[in-house]
Amino acid sequence: MPLNTILVIVLIVAAIIVFFTVASAFSLWMQALISGARVGLLNIVFMRFRKVPPKLVIDSKIMAVKTGLDISTDSLESHFLAGGNVLRVVQALIAADKANIPLTFKRAAAIDLAGRNVLEAVQMSVNPKVIETPRVAAVAKDGIQLTALTRVTVRANIDRLVGGAGEETVLARVGEGIVTTIGSAINHKQVLENPDSISKNVLGKGLDAGTAFEILSIDIADVDVGKNIGAELETDRAEADKKIAQAKAEERRAMAIAAEQEMKAKVVEMRAKVTEAEAEVPLAMSQAFKNGQLGVMDYYRMKNVAADTQMRESIGGQQGSEKKNNKDK
Structure with a gap:
């Protein structure tokens, strides 16, 4: 082309x-x-x-x-x-x-x-916007839990739109104010009788500072009674104290058993020594006979004393058994 x-x-x-x-x-x-x-x-x-x-x-x-x-x-x-x-x-x-x-x-x-x-x-x-908060749970001083549902009416603050906090911050601050107000109440009945006290206290805290909104009103939509947290805490504390006491008692029992075992070991050791000493008695007597330090009459008197002691111990043991049987009857 x-x-x-x-x-x-x-x-x-x-x-x-x-x-x-x-x-x-x-x-x-x-x-x-x-x-x-x-x-x-x-x-x-x-x-x-x-x-x-x-x-x-x-x-x-x-x-x-x-x-x-x-x-x-x-x-x-x-x-x-x-x-x-x-x-x-x-x-x-x-x-x-x-x-x-x-x-x-x-x-x-x-x-x-x-x-x-x-x-x-x-x-x-x-046209202001209404933000509904999730249910916020708080405990009054008497230990009763209350749950509150709140509606917050906000208006956009154009001067603070750049750099101002959003709705999440407003909701978090309102929830914090509700928890503080209910927690400072003497009893839960006081809050149930005057639910507007929550909105007045929260609104007076200036929660919209630093946010992109201006809070116009805070309205309590619903307040419900929850669990008796105070009683549950006391129950848990009592249960914990019980477990601590049981642990200490078990520790003392273990120490007592250990002390008993140690005492038994000492008794066994002493008996062994006595048996060892008794085994040396015939040798000593034989040596005494040879050296003329012990006569035949002395030996028989000693045997009589031992037999008499053994008889008395036997009689005492039988009487003790009879008294115990009579007492059981």
Whole structure:
């Protein structure tokens, strides 16, 4: 294919692309001009080269102008290129203007880029949101457990949306306040008679400080009586004391058994020594006979004394058995 023909084809394709681009830009320019939103035709054309959707910017610009807001096209383009949601920011500015809430484009863009839904925040400022907390359990001073269900009415604080804590923090602080209030009550009946004391005490603590919300009211939806925690704790403590006492008694018993075993061992040792000594008696007597230190009459007197002692022990043992039998009867 000749070079001239290729050039002609390229020029025709380029002309077609330029025609449609200019035609689309011209259509948007006419739409903006008729709506009173002045945007340059070349600016619309160059938006495509800057990878900015012209229709989104023009529609947002027209929407703002129709509601009396003056937002520059460069600001809308810059916010889009920064990764923001242009349409949502413009809608939030319109809603804030209608509700007489002071909100600038710069502030709304910062909130949007911070990851917050600025339109939802403005709507929540106009129409407060009700957050229902999970059931919070607390124990009064008399040991009775109470569970409370609370509804917290909050309004978005636009000035603290960037860097402010979320709903989880508000719920956690409200739960902490409920536990503190019930725990300081003398008895659970006092809380049941005046459940509004919980909301008054919690609301007076300034729990919305540092959060992205303003607490308007705290309402107690339900209060139920739970377990007798105090009695359960006392029961557990008594059971623990019982186990400790049993352990100490078992320890003393083991020590007593050990002492008894030691005493028995000593008795066995003493008996062994006595037996050993008794075994040496005949040898000593034999030696005494040989040396003339012991006579025959002395020996018989000693035997008589031993027999007499044995008889007395036998008689005493029989009398003791008879007394025991009579006592058992």
